[in-house]
Amino acid sequence: MSGAELLSVAAFIEGRHAQAFPSFGSERMGAPVMAFCRIDDKEIRLREPVLEPDALIIQDATLLHQVDLFNGLPARGVVLINSAKSLDEMGLGGLAQGFQQYRVYPVPATDLALKHVGRAVPNVPLLAAFAAVTGVIGLASLERAIGEKFPASIAERNVAAARAAFEAAKSAKETISA
Amino acid sequence: MLKQTEGSHAVAEAVALCRPQVICAYPITPQTHIVEGLGEMVKSGELTGCEFINVESEFAALSVAIGASAAGARTYTATSSQGLLFMAEAVYNAAGLGLPIVMTIGNRAIGAPINIWNDHSDSMSMRDAGWIQLFAETNQEALDLHIQAFRLAEDLSCPVMVCMDGFILTHAYDRVDVPTQAQVDAFLPPYQPRQILDPSDPVSIGAMVGPEAFTEVRYLQHHKQLRALGLIPQLAADFAKEFRRDSGGLIRTYRTEGAETIVVALGSVNGTIQEVVDEMRAEGNAIGSVSICSFRPFPLAVLREALCNARRVVVLEKCLAVGMGGIVSDGVRKSLSGIVLNGYTVIAGLGGRAITRTSLRKLFEDAQRDELEQVTFLDLDADLVSFELERESRVRRTGPTAEALLRRIGTVASRIG
Amino acid sequence: MENQLIKFYQTGTFTVGNRLLSEEQRSVQADMHRTNSLNSGHRACQGCGEALGARYAIDAAMRATQNQLIAVNATGCLEVFSTPYPETSWQIPWIHSLFGNAAAVASGVAAAQRALGRKRVRVIAQGGDGGTTDIGFGCLSGMFERNDDVLYICYDNEAYMNTGVQRSSATPPAARTATTPAVGPSPGNVFGTGKNVPRIAMAHRIPYVATASVSNLRDLEAKVTYAMTIEGARYVHILVPCPLGWGTAPEDTIKIARLAVESGLFPLFEAHHGRVTSRTPIRRQVPVTDYLKPQKRFAHLFGKTPDTERIARVQAMAEANIAEYALLD
Numbered sequence: 001m002s003g004a005e006l007l008s009v010a011a012f013i014e015g016r017h018a019q020a021f022p023s024f025g026s027e028r029m030g031a032p033v034m035a036f037c038r039i040d041d042k043e044i045r046l047r048e049p050v051l052e053p054d055a056l057i058i059q060d061a062t063l064l065h066q067v068d069l070f071n072g073l074p075a076r077g078v079v080l081i082n083s084a085k086s087l088d089e090m091g092l093g094g095l096a097q098g099f100q101q102y103r104v105y106p107v108p109a110t111d112l113a114l115k116h117v118g119r120a121v122p123n124v125p126l127l128a129a130f131a132a133v134t135g136v137i138g139l140a141s142l143e144r145a146i147g148e149k150f151p152a153s154i155a156e157r158n159v160a161a162a163r164a165a166f167e168a169a170k171s172a173k174e175t176i177s178a
Numbered sequence: 179m180l181k182q183t184e185g186s187h188a189v190a191e192a193v194a195l196c197r198p199q200v201i202c203a204y205p206i207t208p209q210t211h212i213v214e215g216l217g218e219m220v221k222s223g224e225l226t227g228c229e230f231i232n233v234e235s236e237f238a239a240l241s242v243a244i245g246a247s248a249a250g251a252r253t254y255t256a257t258s259s260q261g262l263l264f265m266a267e268a269v270y271n272a273a274g275l276g277l278p279i280v281m282t283i284g285n286r287a288i289g290a291p292i293n294i295w296n297d298h299s300d301s302m303s304m305r306d307a308g309w310i311q312l313f314a315e316t317n318q319e320a321l322d323l324h325i326q327a328f329r330l331a332e333d334l335s336c337p338v339m340v341c342m343d344g345f346i347l348t349h350a351y352d353r354v355d356v357p358t359q360a361q362v363d364a365f366l367p368p369y370q371p372r373q374i375l376d377p378s379d380p381v382s383i384g385a386m387v388g389p390e391a392f393t394e395v396r397y398l399q400h401h402k403q404l405r406a407l408g409l410i411p412q413l414a415a416d417f418a419k420e421f422r423r424d425s426g427g428l429i430r431t432y433r434t435e436g437a438e439t440i441v442v443a444l445g446s447v448n449g450t451i452q453e454v455v456d457e458m459r460a461e462g463n464a465i466g467s468v469s470i471c472s473f474r475p476f477p478l479a480v481l482r483e484a485l486c487n488a489r490r491v492v493v494l495e496k497c498l499a500v501g502m503g504g505i506v507s508d509g510v511r512k513s514l515s516g517i518v519l520n521g522y523t524v525i526a527g528l529g530g531r532a533i534t535r536t537s538l539r540k541l542f543e544d545a546q547r548d549e550l551e552q553v554t555f556l557d558l559d560a561d562l563v564s565f566e567l568e569r570e571s572r573v574r575r576t577g578p579t580a581e582a583l584l585r586r587i588g589t590v591a592s593r594i595g
Numbered sequence: 596m597e598n599q600l601i602k603f604y605q606t607g608t609f610t611v612g613n614r615l616l617s618e619e620q621r622s623v624q625a626d627m628h629r630t631n632s633l634n635s636g637h638r639a640c641q642g643c644g645e646a647l648g649a650r651y652a653i654d655a656a657m658r659a660t661q662n663q664l665i666a667v668n669a670t671g672c673l674e675v676f677s678t679p680y681p682e683t684s685w686q687i688p689w690i691h692s693l694f695g696n697a698a699a700v701a702s703g704v705a706a707a708q709r710a711l712g713r714k715r716v717r718v719i720a721q722g723g724d725g726g727t728t729d730i731g732f733g734c735l736s737g738m739f740e741r742n743d744d745v746l747y748i749c750y751d752n753e754a755y756m757n758t759g760v761q762r763s764s765a766t767p768p769a770a771r772t773a774t775t776p777a778v779g780p781s782p783g784n785v786f787g788t789g790k791n792v793p794r795i796a797m798a799h800r801i802p803y804v805a806t807a808s809v810s811n812l813r814d815l816e817a818k819v820t821y822a823m824t825i826e827g828a829r830y831v832h833i834l835v836p837c838p839l840g841w842g843t844a845p846e847d848t849i850k851i852a853r854l855a856v857e858s859g860l861f862p863l864f865e866a867h868h869g870r871v872t873s874r875t876p877i878r879r880q881v882p883v884t885d886y887l888k889p890q891k892r893f894a895h896l897f898g899k900t901p902d903t904e905r906i907a908r909v910q911a912m913a914e915a916n917i918a919e920y921a922l923l924d
Contacts, residue, residue, distance in 0.1 A: 005184075008351045012182035021350035045449030047346055048534045199710035200703060229706040233699065234737030241696035241734060245667060245703025248690050251710050253703070271692050375665045375688040375704060377716055382683035384668075384691030386675060 001149050003057060003123040004035035009145040010127070010137040011039045019044045032063055039136060055134060057126050058082060059109070061090065075100045080129050082122045084108040105133055105172055107165060116161035117154065124158045125165035132169035139166050179356050185317035185347040188354045189282060189340075190215030192321040194225045195362040196280075196328045198254045199369075200246035202231045204239045206261040207294045208344035209284030213256050236261035240268035240281070247277040248383055250374040252328065255279070258344055259286035259300045266304065273308030273399065275383060276372065278331035278338075280324065281309075285445070285496075286344040287529045291580040295530020296344040297496040298444060301473070302505050308399050310338040310406055311474040312426065313444040317342075317352040319471075322425035325357070326413050328366055333409060335372045336402050341473075343446040345530065357421055365420050403475040410472050428477035430469045431484050433459055437466030439546050440485055442510055443494040444470050447526070447533050451494070454538045465542060470506070481513040490520035492545045494538075494556075496527040503553040520548055526556035562586060596821040598814075623654040623816060630657040630686060632666075637684040638676040642845025644835030644852060645673050645750040648809045649721065652748055652833065655816040656719055657687065659823035663715045665689070665704050669697035669722030669731055672757040672837075673750060695730035697722045698738040701745040717823060721748040724765035725755040728792050735792075739799035739828045746822050746829045749792065752837035760840040764790040767860070768912070769905050770892045772840075777895035786908055793832045793866070800869040801828040808834045808861060810853035814875065818865065834861045842891020854886035859913035862920045874920045883910045 008018035016039055023034035036050040055078040058069060064081070073079070083106045087093050092104060107129040109122030117124075124146060131137050139162065146158045181188070189212050193201075201220070203213035217232075219225035229246075233239045239255045247253040257265065262283060272279050283301050287293040301311055310330060314320035320342040327338040342348060373383060387395055407428065414427035424430075432452050434440055441451050448469040458465050468484050470477065485491050491514070493507035504523035511521055522545055527533045537557050544550050562583060570576050599616060623629050632653040639646035657664050665688045668674045674691045677684045692700045701720035708716045720738070722731060727749040738745055754772050755761040762772040768786040771777040775784040796804045802825045807815040815833060822829045836852050838845045855861040856875075860883060863875035884906060887893040896902040917923055 005351045009182045012180075012353055017353055018182065019350055019352055021346065046453050046535070047343075047446045047449045049532050051534065051536075200706045202703070202706075227710060229710045231702065231706055231741070233702075234740070235733055237696060238699040238702075238734050238737050241692060241699035242703035242706065244692050244696075245690070245700035245705075246707040246710075247703075248700075249665065249704040249707035249711070251707035253707075267693050268696060275692070375690055377663050377665065377688055380686060380688040382678055382685045382689045382691075384674075384689075385678040385680045385683065387680050391680065 001123075002035045003059065003127055004037040006123060006142075006145055006149060007037045007127055007130070007137065008039070009149060010131075010141040011037075013141045013144050014137065016041055017044050023049060032060070032067060053077065055080070055130065055136075057130060059122050059126060064090065064092070070100075070102070073100070073102060075102075077102050078130075078134055079104040080126055080133065081106050082109040082126055084111050103133075105129060105169060107169060109165065112161050112165050112168075116164060117157040124162050128162035128165035129169035132166045133173050139163070179358070180353060181356055182351060182353050184211060185320060185342065185350050185352060186211030186284075187215050188317050188321045188352070188356065189324060189342070189348075190219065191356050192324040193254055193280075193282075194219050195357060195359055196254075196325060196366055197252065197363075197368075198225075198228050199251035200229045200231070200243070200253045202233050202239045202242040202246075202253075202255045204233050204236050204257070204261065206236070206258050207284075208286055208296075208348045209256040209258045209282060211348065212282055212284070216254075236265040237268060240265040240272060240279070243279045243281075244268060244272050244275065244277055247272075247279050248275065248373070248375050250369070250371045250376070252332075252369045253277075253279050254281070256282035256284065258284040259288050259294075262300045262304060263288065266307075269304050269307045269309065272337045274395075276335040276399075278328075278335055278369070280327045280331055280338050280340065282324070283339050283341045284344040284348045285341050293529040294344075296346050297528045297530065298341070299497045299528075301339060301341045302497040304339070305474055305505075308336070308403070309474065310334075310336055310403065310472070312338065312340050313471055313473055314340065314342045314347065315430070315446060315448045315469055315471070317347050317350065318354045318423070319425050320347055321354055321356065322417065322421065322423070325362055325366060326417055326426050330406065330409060330413055332369050334402050334406060336399075336406070341445070346446045355423070361420060365417065406472075407475050407477060407479075410475075426471055428470075428472045428480050429484060430471060432467045432469070434466035434468060434484055434488075436464055438464040438489040439466075439492065439542065440488040440490075441465070441467040441492045441494055441542065442470065442481075442485070442506070443467070444473060444506065445496070447494065447496070450533060450535060451538060454535055454542060457535075457539065458542060463542075463546065465546070473506075473509075476509045476513075478509075478513040481510060482517070485510070485514060485519075486517050488519060490522065490545060490548065492522045492524060492542070492550070494524045494526050494533075498525050498528065522550045523553045524550075524556050525553065531557065559587070596817060598817070620813075620817070622651075622813060623658050624651065626658070629654050630662060632657055632664075632685065632687045633677060634684040634686050636682065638679050639672070640837075640839055640845070642838040642843075642848045643672075643676075644809045644837060644848045645723070645752060646676070647812075647848070648750050648807075648815065648833045648835045649673055649677075649748075651809075651812050651815055652721075652819045652831070653687065653719065655819040656717070656746070656823055659820045660715070660717045662687075663717060665716060665718050667692070667697050667701040667704060667718065667720045669720075669726030670694035670757075671723040671726050672752075673721065673723065675757055694726050696734050697726060697731055698745065698747055699734040701747070702738050702741065702743040705744045717746070718744065719746045719748060721750065723756065724749060724751040724753060725763045727751075728764045728790050732790075736795075736799065739796060739801050739830070742801060742827045744826050744828070746819070746831065748819070749830070749832045750835045751832055752835050752840060754837070754840050756837050756840045764788070765792070767909075769896060769902075769909060771895060772892070782895045783893070786905075793830065796830040796832075797866045797869045797871075799828070801830060802826075802868060803829040804832075804866040805830075806832045806834070806861065806863050808852045808856050808863060809836070810849050810856055811863070811875070814863065840892065842894070843889055847889060851886070851889060854881060854889075857881045858883045858886045859917040859922055860886060860909070862916045862922055864920050871920065874922060876924050877917070877922045880917070880923060883913050
């Protein structure tokens with residue numbers, strides 16, 4: 001299940017409408033893929049790709065310098081990047097200071113996933129961080145979504161990863177805002 | 179019950195609720211998740227009384243369905259694009275034999291060039307085969323239409339295609355309301371065949387019919403679809419009563435009262451169109467839209483009623499009559515026979531190109547000023563086209579066209595817009 | 596399956612009389628209560644081998660299933676001559692869909708019987724060589740591979756007869772057809788081409804494969820009857836001479852079919868799960884020329900300067916079969 005889909009389930013659990021879909025690119029493993037999620041309180045009729053995201057979640061940081069990921073991101077847009085490095089170490093120090101003033105948060109999602117789940121699947125920690133930073137979904141909803149969509153043993157470990165990521169992102173957010 | 183689920187899975191659940199007896203499956207993107215979902219339900223025992231058969235081609239898939247349906251079983255299959263073409267002979271055969279098979283089309287473009295993304299060329303290729311063709315606007319409607327389709331097919335003894343946009347709907351996670359088994363059972367009674375292969379009462383099905391009766395057989399098929407024009411709205415009304423929501427019907431109008439400009443389209447793009455209509459209405463523009471759900475039978479009368487007072491009609495279609503222009507616009511034009519207004523054909527979304535609010539906004543504004551060509555290819559890359567035409571005029575050995583274009587713009591599917 | 600071999604020295608035609616056989620082994624055709632599944636009044640040519648084969652095969656299958664049978668027919672001679680609108684000569688439930696999908700349609704009919712809980716109703720798919728070996732090949736293989744409970748009967752007259760005698764992958768080498776004319780340096784069908792569908796059926800390891808000929812109708816009935824005792828995919832391939840397409844006299848159909856068998860060109864055998872389990876030995880071997888000469892489709896091999904080279908190659912094919920299936924004791 002993709003991150004976008006899981007996000008949509010969490011939003012559904014909160015009684016909201018959500019639409020998640022892939023960018024319909026190549027189906028092979030290892031190819032760059034994009035997925036979108038729209039969340040609203042009323043029925044979502046729009047069927048175009050998300051061209052002006054409020055938030056961008058980058059699961060694979062190696063894409064940063066290959067594809068123009070920030071295309072369409074508005075000023076003050078939120079960016080979560082799966083990386084254990086700092087922004088400066090990634091060469092993105094200028095982003096937050098730039099005229100767009102993106103709010104960029106590195107999240108060591110793969111590391112967290114390896115630690116709590118035992119597999120390098122960064123989806124859940126990234127979503128948890130997203131919840132912490134934006135409040136668009138609550139951690140409890142994410143945990144319920146995980147419970148519904150993953151088999152029991154894996155769900156438990158993912159919830160642990162989510163909690164860890166949520167806490168880490170919350171304190172990081174406070175640091176950046178300060 | 180409300181669920182957040184993939185469109186394909188919603189359809190699989192709907193089909194399962196209809197108590198199918200034989201399902202045959204051959205994989206093709208983007209419908210595969212539907213048959214996989216149903217296969218799993220049968221294998222796990224969740225769906226009982228149903229035979230699930232993995233066949234060796236789409237031609238075999240519909241052929242198996244023909245045999246099963248003729249033997250009295252409620253039968254279902256799904257396909258897209260190339261698969262629909264591969265079973266084309268059987269598509270005509272099923273309609274000609276009057277077998278109430280229900281088939282999902284996960285709408286996808288037809289090659290060459292090979293393309294797995296959405297457009298309506300596949301369904302359009304079979305528009306005159308005698309099947310009823312219903313187009314879903316949302317995943318909820320896709321789910322609902324399958325339930326209506328079985329009843330429609332069996333009432334009329336006519337096969338029904340439920341068309342849903344590949345990827346855009348099939349692979350999108352949406353919130354849907356999945357009915358209960360009791361609700362579906364109340365709406366859809368067990369299949370009572372008009373003809374059946376039964377040793378206790380033998381019949382010969384599939385005779386050769388010569389000039390003495392072929393026209394009459396075809397006329398009766400046509401007549402069946404004309405009857406469907408009355409049956410489809412009736413079914414939608416019955417459905418609304420039982421399931422408490424609007425789904426299906428012949429067409430759906432959106433803010434067409436007093437509209438000077440009306441946009442007509444099929445399928446999921448209507449959602450985006452409605453967003454743009456709202457935007458423009460808020461700014462005082464007299465614009466509305468019509469979504470055609472039943473493409474076959476083509477709703478000439480109700481379409482005429484919906485469009486006759488407009489000053490201009492823009493038909494936005496995800497298909498192309500190569501060498502002529504629009505396919506849907508042909509039908510729309512026919513419905514407006516004798517009425518003078520400006521008609522525009524817009525070919526959009528071919529091969530999965532995204533249809534954006536921005537592009538539509540500009541398009542509708544151009545339409546309002548009557549500054550549109552008769553036929554417009556939305557978001558056409560004119561430079562790319564000129565480049566290729568110029569190259570072709572210079573050189574004989576130009577190599578494959580598609581590859582040349584791709585080389586010029588970048589990799590496959592690197593841009594969806 | 597028991598074979599009771601009886602030799603009638605008096606008549607010299609090896610015909611077996613019913614009164615010397617047990618009830619179950621008697622020909623269905625002698626039974627007053629036979630179904631006449633393919634009833635008289637059909638429009639087949641005089642001497643049509645397919646009409647003969649179909650009548651025997653389907654009536655045998657009806658007896659074997661207590662009349663619980665549904666037939667699926669491919670497009671072709673049998674379908675066309677048996678259902679001249681508005682008449683039908685079929686007295687059993689019968690469906691014709693398309694040229695290439697009889698096997699798949701039959702799979703669907705069989706699946707419906709399971710879904711509807713009709714355990715006793717069995718399904719036969721039937722077609723000519725064109726609909727079986729060529730255009731229907733994909734669906735046939737699919738049905739075999741799934742081991743669907745269908746008996747597929749191929750009536751092999753070695754060309755697309757209904758459309759005017761065009762070559763199929765069952766057309767034997769050297770035979771003249773409309774698309775392999777008897778002209779040029781290599782007249783007739785090309786050597787080294789063609790499909791052996793019984794062997795291909797065996798390669799799928801289906802429960803039962805058999806070849807049969809209208810020259811031995813008792814054997815044909817026995818094989819079909821036996822096939823109906825088995826569940827799963829079964830294949831029976833019947834040689835049915837076509838007087839029109841082969842250029843033989845209508846009254847010689849059975850004789851020609853016998854010569855095909857006795858020359859070794861059409862071996863009669865049975866196979867289970869991919870292995871040959873029995874074969875009918877040749878009583879009196881005849882040279883292939885005895886078989887080829889009466890057929891106008893091979894006329895170009897004979898005449899003032901016989902094509903000894905090609906005739907020898909055909910003979911070699913017969914010898915190869917004889918060796919392969921041990922047809923001479």
